[in-house]
Amino acid sequence: MNEERIVLAHGGGGSLGHRLLGEILLPELSNPILNELADAAVVDSPGSRLAFTTDSFVVKPLFFRGGDIGRLAVSGTVNDLAVSGAKALWLSLGLVIEEGFLIENLRRIMRSVHRTAGEAGVQVVCGDTKVVGRGEADGLFVSTSGIGVVPEGVKLSPASARPGDAVIVNGPLGEHGIAIMSEREGISFETPVVSDVAPLGGLIEEILATAPEIHVMRDPTRGGVASALNEIAESSGVTITLSEPDVPVSPVVAAACDMLGLDVLSVANEGKVLVVCTESSARQVLDAMQTHPLGREAKVIGSAGEPRGVGLVLKTSVGGQRIVDMPYGEALPRIC
Amino acid sequence: MNEERIVLAHGGGGSLGHRLLGEILLPELSNPILNELADAAVVDSPGSRLAFTTDSFVVKPLFFRGGDIGRLAVSGTVNDLAVSGAKALWLSLGLVIEEGFLIENLRRIMRSVHRTAGEAGVQVVCGDTKVVGRGEADGLFVSTSGIGVVPEGVKLSPASARPGDAVIVNGPLGEHGIAIMSEREGISFETPVVSDVAPLGGLIEEILATAPEIHVMRDPTRGGVASALNEIAESSGVTITLSEPDVPVSPVVAAACDMLGLDVLSVANEGKVLVVCTESSARQVLDAMQTHPLGREAKVIGSAGEPRGVGLVLKTSVGGQRIVDMPYGEALPRIC
Numbered sequence: 044m045n046e047e048r049i050v051l052a053h054g055g056g057g058s059l060g061h062r063l064l065g066e067i068l069l070p071e072l073s074n075p076i077l078n079e080l081a082d083a084a085v086v087d088s089p090g091s092r093l094a095f096t097t098d099s100f101v102v103k104p105l106f107f108r109g110g111d112i113g114r115l116a117v118s119g120t121v122n123d124l125a126v127s128g129a130k131a132l133w134l135s136l137g138l139v140i141e142e143g144f145l146i147e148n149l150r151r152i153m154r155s156v157h158r159t160a161g162e163a164g165v166q167v168v169c170g171d172t173k174v175v176g177r178g179e180a181d182g183l184f185v186s187t188s189g190i191g192v193v194p195e196g197v198k199l200s201p202a203s204a205r206p207g208d209a210v211i212v213n214g215p216l217g218e219h220g221i222a223i224m225s226e227r228e229g230i231s232f233e234t235p236v237v238s239d240v241a242p243l244g245g246l247i248e249e250i251l252a253t254a255p256e257i258h259v260m261r262d263p264t265r266g267g268v269a270s271a272l273n274e275i276a277e278s279s280g281v282t283i284t285l286s287e288p289d290v291p292v293s294p295v296v297a298a299a300c301d302m303l304g305l306d307v308l309s310v311a312n313e314g315k316v317l318v319v320c321t322e323s324s325a326r327q328v329l330d331a332m333q334t335h336p337l338g339r340e341a342k343v344i345g346s347a348g349e350p351r352g353v354g355l356v357l358k359t360s361v362g363g364q365r366i367v368d369m370p371y372g373e374a375l376p377r378i379c
Numbered sequence: 380m381n382e383e384r385i386v387l388a389h390g391g392g393g394s395l396g397h398r399l400l401g402e403i404l405l406p407e408l409s410n411p412i413l414n415e416l417a418d419a420a421v422v423d424s425p426g427s428r429l430a431f432t433t434d435s436f437v438v439k440p441l442f443f444r445g446g447d448i449g450r451l452a453v454s455g456t457v458n459d460l461a462v463s464g465a466k467a468l469w470l471s472l473g474l475v476i477e478e479g480f481l482i483e484n485l486r487r488i489m490r491s492v493h494r495t496a497g498e499a500g501v502q503v504v505c506g507d508t509k510v511v512g513r514g515e516a517d518g519l520f521v522s523t524s525g526i527g528v529v530p531e532g533v534k535l536s537p538a539s540a541r542p543g544d545a546v547i548v549n550g551p552l553g554e555h556g557i558a559i560m561s562e563r564e565g566i567s568f569e570t571p572v573v574s575d576v577a578p579l580g581g582l583i584e585e586i587l588a589t590a591p592e593i594h595v596m597r598d599p600t601r602g603g604v605a606s607a608l609n610e611i612a613e614s615s616g617v618t619i620t621l622s623e624p625d626v627p628v629s630p631v632v633a634a635a636c637d638m639l640g641l642d643v644l645s646v647a648n649e650g651k652v653l654v655v656c657t658e659s660s661a662r663q664v665l666d667a668m669q670t671h672p673l674g675r676e677a678k679v680i681g682s683a684g685e686p687r688g689v690g691l692v693l694k695t696s697v698g699g700q701r702i703v704d705m706p707y708g709e710a711l712p713r714i715c
Contacts, residue, residue, distance in 0.1 A: 052708020056602020056647070059708045081537065082597065083432035083463040085529055088424060096419035097471035097524055098507045101515075127419035135433035137522045139475070171434045173520075175713060179437075181515040186435055186473045188524035193421055201417065261418065266392020311392070372388020372395045377511060 047146040054140070054174025063172065067146060071153035072136075076168040084168035086133055090192035094129035096120060097188040103377040105152065105182055107226045109218075109238030110313075112185050113155035115379060118242045118313055119264065120189040121163045125247040126260040126316060128199045129191030131163060136170040137186035142177045152183070163242035165189070197251065203258040204279035208347040209325035211318045213246065213338040214239070215291040216268060220310035221299045223378050230302075234295045239314035246337045247316060254327035259319040262312070264379055266370050269309040269355060271317055273369040276347070276354035285345035285367070287360045308357070309370040311378045319347060383482040390476070390510025399508065403482060407489035408472070412504040420504035422469055426528035430465035432456060433524040439713040441488065441518055443562045445554075445574030446649075448521050449491035451715060454578045454649055455600065456525040457499045461583040462596040462652060464535045465527030467499060472506040473522035478513045488519070499578035501525070533587065539594040540615035544683040545661035547654045549582065549674040550575070551627040552604060556646035557635045559714050566638075570631045575650035582673045583652060590663035595655040598648070600715055602706050605645040605691060607653055609705040612683070612690035621681035621703070623696045644693070645706040647714045655683060 052059045069078065076084050100116045110118075117134065124131040136156065140149070160167055222238040225231065243262065251257060259279070263271040268285075276283045285308075292300075292307050300307045314337060320328050325343055332338030355367040388395045405414065412420050436452045446454075453470065460467040472492065476485070496503055558574040561567065579598065587593065595615070599607040604621075612619045621644075628636075628643050636643045650673065656664055661679055668674030691703040 050708075051712045054601075054712065055706065055708035056600065056606040057645075057706035057708045058704075060602070061705070079536075081463055082459040083430035083465060083525075083527065085428060085430050085463060085465075088427045088429050091424045091427070092421060093424050093429075093526070094419035094421050095469055095471060095526060096505050097473045097522070099473040099475050099509045099522055101475055101509045101511050123418040127417055127421060129419060129421075133431055135431060135524045137433045137435040137473075137524075139435050139437055139520050139522075169432050173435045173437045173713075173715075175437050175517060178514065179517040179713075180520070181511060184475050184509075184516070184520065186433070186475075186522035186524075188433055188471045188473075188522075189419075190429070190431060190526065191419065200415075264392065265390075266396075270392040309393075368394075369397070370391065370393035372386075372391035372393045376387045376390065377509075379509075 049140050049142060049144040049146060049174055051142050051174050051176060067150060068153055071150060072157050072167050074166050076166060086168060092193040094124050094127045094191040094193050096123040100185045100379060101377050102379050104226055107238055108222050108235055110240040111152055111155050113152040114159045115240050115313060116185045116187040117156055117159040117163060118240050119379060120187040121165060121242040121244050122262040124189050124191035125244045126262050128197035129193045131165045131189055131191040131244050133168045133190045134165050135188045136167050138172045139180055139184040140174050141180040141182050142174060144182055159242060163244050199257060199260055201259055201275050202278040204275050204281050204319045204347045205258060206281055206347055206349050207322055208258055208319045209322050209343050210283060210345040211325060211328050211341060211343050213316055213332045214340040215293045216312055217292060217296045217300060217307040217310035219313040220375055220378055221296050224375050232295050232299060236295055239312055241314035241337055243316050243337060246335045249331045249335055250318060250328055253331040254320060254324040256321040256324040257318060261317045263315055263317055264311050264313060267309040267311055269367050269370055273354040275319060280350050281347040282351040282353055282356060283345055283347050284356045284358060286358050289342055289344045291340050291342050308367055385476050385478060385480040385482060385510055387478050387510050387512060403486060404489055407486060408493050408503050410502050412502060422504060428529040430460050430463045430527040430529050432459040436521040436715060437713050438715050440562055443574055444558050444571055446576040447488055447491050448519060449488040450495045451576050451649060452521040452523040453492055453495040453499060454576050455715060456523040457501060457578040457580050458598040460525050460527035461580045462598050464533035465529045467501045467525055467527040467580050469504045469526045470501050471524045472503050474508045475516055475520040476510050477516040477518050478510060480518055495578060499580050535593060535596055537595055537611050538614040540611050540617050540655045540683045541594060542617055542683055542685050543658055544594055544655050545658050545679050546619060546681040547661060547664050547677060547679050549652055549668045550676040551629045552648055553628060553632045553636060553643040553646035555649040556711055556714055557632050560711050568631050568635060572631055575648055577650035577673055579652050579673060582671045585667045585671055586654060586664055589667040590656060590660040592657040592660040593654060597653045599651055599653055600647050600649060603645040603647055605703050605706055609690040611655060616686050617683040618687040618689055618692060619681055619683050620692045620694060622694050625678055625680045627676050627678050644703055
């Protein structure tokens with residue numbers, strides 16, 4: 044039973060596909076809207092400004108310390124909505140499965156999707172499953188899209204950072220990337236690195252409720268903080284300066300980055316949010332973060348200033364300055 | 380230049396990924412909402428009942444007579460919204476690309492996405508791109524999700540078919556499946572079979588505007604009419620009877636099905652809609668279809684009756700009756 048595997052016919056529009064849906068996927072994901080199995084889920088929207096986002100997940104391995112592709116997919120989608128100022132409400136779930144994939148692993152992943160969705164207060168309301176032949180995909184790819192509602196008055200944009208603004212992050216960097224890398228390369232550390240993957244909707248709602256003068260929020264995933272802050276700096280026409288001693292990094296992640304020749308600023312995070320806000324509201328943002336389980340180690344890590352011809356500068360611990368470029372490509376493929 | 384290929388670093392969160400987006404994807408898809416490149420697209424919804432759907436596309440080959448994976452993805456998603464009674468408005472687009480994929484082919488497919496979206500009156504407002512290594516996917520997989528608005532008063536459900544209802548289709552069956560099959564197997568027919576892939580939003584809006592007594596609509600894709608009508612019959616608790624002489628099938632598709640040992644009723648369509656409506660409104664539905672370019676060959680193909688312990692029955696041309704089961708699995712893998 045536990046060795047049951049996906050076959051090509053599971054992907055057809057026939058009775059075997061219906062059994063996959065009815066016996067394996069739906070029992071793990073069940074909710075009244077999804078259970079209707081209509082061509083499209085029909086939902087009543089409580090607001091008229093909608094946020095809409097999509098992500099495909101190809102992380103390798105599918106299970107890793109701190110999470111799996113299911114938790115990653117839900118968190119990634121919820122976080123994209125949350126940093127747009129939206130309250131995430133509904134998700135879609137698309138699966139591309141390689142023939143031979145263990146059905147037990149599919150169940151585990153669906154359970155994780157369901158659990159993470161519950162944690163985030165969202166519902167998976169529609170989905171789709173395709174099966175491809177052996178060697179035509181690598182196990183499982185997951186696509187999630189999400190819809191959220193943007194409350195009246197909330198207006199965040201990557202172009203809204205202003206000179207003087209503070210840059211805040213809710214905790215230590217690089218944990219997702221290093222957790223994946225160490226699983227994949229079979230590297231073990233004395234203290235294992237656990238992915239930070241988590242849905243940030245609750246934390247971000249707290250922040251928005253407490254501190255109204257937020258200009259930008261961004262989740263530093265692929266390309267890490269280096270990519271996210273370079274983008275914000277470019278869109279807003281500012282230079283952002285980070286203070287290295289203030290950037291939270293755990294000793295084991297710092298050691299792993301040294302060993303692997305990686306800059307922690309360009310390593311992916313999956314449970315972090317960068318907040319750019321007026322200096323005067325920084326204290327409120329920090330307080331809101333630090334009283335939330337996902338923000339206890341929040342810190343002000345830098346500030347935005349007048350444009351100086353570069354996007355991102357790091358003031359190093361030894362007193363120097365280093366330009367942090369937009370990374371060229373991800374140093375770690377298939378990180379999410 | 381035309382031989383440029385996707386490399387792994389195109390999938391990172393870095394500058395090469397930004398170039399892929401800025402130089403290749405956005406120029407083909409450009410619209411004001413997408414161009415913002417925010418984590419989520421923010422849109423103003425004109426209604427409060429939303430329809431939400433998702434699909435992943437793994438069709439092989441990517442280009443075929445009558446379409447390509449881009450046209451298929453947009454049409455499939457728009458059609459799922461349309462048969463739910465919704466006016467499709469916004470799409471998301473997720474790409475999983477195999478390293479080495481020709482950038483020129485990516486451009487062609489994006490152009491096709493854009494053209495089909497225009498034809499359907501929808502906008503691609505958000506997207507995501509991932510790259511996996513050689514041999515970890517088969518060229519390109521596309522995931523699309525869509526949001527539509529359901530007008531006041533429209534209420535369609537697969538459980539709403541009633542004894543006495545007419546079953547109508549907008550044209551000949553099996554063309555998508557046979558077109559793909561003949562490309563893939565290198566079979567050629569005297570008259571080439573062209574996929575029927577098309578967005579049906581306009582046609583379906585006409586039908587809904589003309590004939591209010593529609594009970595169910597469904598697009599018979601994977602698993603064909605056999606799967607779609609068995610599902611409707613089961614959900615509604617009726618038996619549906621089709622009349623073989625009335626089922627529109629082109630001579631070449633009929634010959635191909637004979638040759639390949641396929642039942643045309645279980646072959647996939649990508650530009651067809653099944654409409655189940657009261658007998659008295661069948662004439663209006665037919666008229667609405669036949670005056671639309673995508674419905675000229677529309678026909679009443681059968682009717683719903685009291686439950687007889689089976690879902691779907693075919694009255695054959697020679698006067699017999701045959702139970703048409705839900706297909707077990709798709710006879711043709713990777714058809715969409």
